[in-house]
Amino acid sequence: MIDPRLDLAISGDVAWLTIRRPEKLNAFDADMVDALVPICRAIERSPARVAILTGEGPRSFCAGGDIDAWSRASPKAFARHWVRDGHAAFDALARLCVPLIAVLNGHTLGGGLELAACADLRIAEAHVRIGQPEPGLGIIPGWSGTQRVARRFGAQIVRRMALFGEVYTAQEAHDLGLVDQVVATGEGLAAAEKAAARVIGRSGRAVELTKMLINVAEGEESERVVESFAGEIAAGSEELQEGLTAFREKRPARFAQKLQP
Numbered sequence: 001m002i003d004p005r006l007d008l009a010i011s012g013d014v015a016w017l018t019i020r021r022p023e024k025l026n027a028f029d030a031d032m033v034d035a036l037v038p039i040c041r042a043i044e045r046s047p048a049r050v051a052i053l054t055g056e057g058p059r060s061f062c063a064g065g066d067i068d069a070w071s072r073a074s075p076k077a078f079a080r081h082w083v084r085d086g087h088a089a090f091d092a093l094a095r096l097c098v099p100l101i102a103v104l105n106g107h108t109l110g111g112g113l114e115l116a117a118c119a120d121l122r123i124a125e126a127h128v129r130i131g132q133p134e135p136g137l138g139i140i141p142g143w144s145g146t147q148r149v150a151r152r153f154g155a156q157i158v159r160r161m162a163l164f165g166e167v168y169t170a171q172e173a174h175d176l177g178l179v180d181q182v183v184a185t186g187e188g189l190a191a192a193e194k195a196a197a198r199v200i201g202r203s204g205r206a207v208e209l210t211k212m213l214i215n216v217a218e219g220e221e222s223e224r225v226v227e228s229f230a231g232e233i234a235a236g237s238e239e240l241q242e243g244l245t246a247f248r249e250k251r252p253a254r255f256a257q258k259l260q261p
Contacts (some may be wrong), residue, residue, distance in 0.1 A: 022057035064111020131167035
């Protein structure tokens with residue numbers, strides 16, 4: 001079941017995903033992590049051609065993992081469930097077949113930055129602060145904060161945030177490439193809608209394929225992309241139809257000896 005604190009709404013070509021836990025700075029607990037994968041599946045099976053992710057309230061886009069949710073776990077449970085499940089959830093988000101726009105309408109720290117890194121475009125409102133404070137609590141950035149974040153923004157930026165505790169303003173984050181656009185406080189969603197309209201005006205299939213290829217270039221998902229492309233080619237072939245017909249008719253398939261140009 002989809003967690004009500006992760007509000008998914010499909011409006012025409014746009015999927016809106018809002019984290020609704022402002023009393024906890026939109027931090028994730030285990031149930032919210034578990035809900036993210038089926039939410040991504042629902043987006044991909046919907047008519048949406050672009051998705052917009054944001055958090056409720058102006059204080060925090062996402063504060064990452066709820067400390068109360070993970071601090072009581074044993075080291076084994078923390079590694080086996082919290083970290084691995086978080087990776088699976090964020091991987092699903094990063095690998096959505098449609099472009100994802102993140103509206104950073106509040107502070108984006110720790111796992112919140114890891115969440116924002118899953119997006120294809122990040123729009124930050126002017127009051128936002130961005131950083132990786134986890135080592136200051138005695139823990140590592142465990143939801144791909146040293147992996148996807150480093151791949152997308154550069155390892156040196158991660159060093160500065162995670163090792164030296166630098167926290168950036170929205171404009172500083174823009175200058176460093178952490179965010180793509182800075183807008184006035186309260187204008188993030190409107191900017192995201194304009195960006196979404198640009199996506200919708202392009203070829204949906206070409207956008208999807210291009211995103212998948214970019215993901216491969218980043219080392220995001222080479223195995224799935226290769227098999228997806230090959231599977232689509234095979235599924236559209238006349239030989240598949242012959243193979244299925246032969247199976248149903250209980251006879252040997254009569255495949256062409258050579259692929260025709």
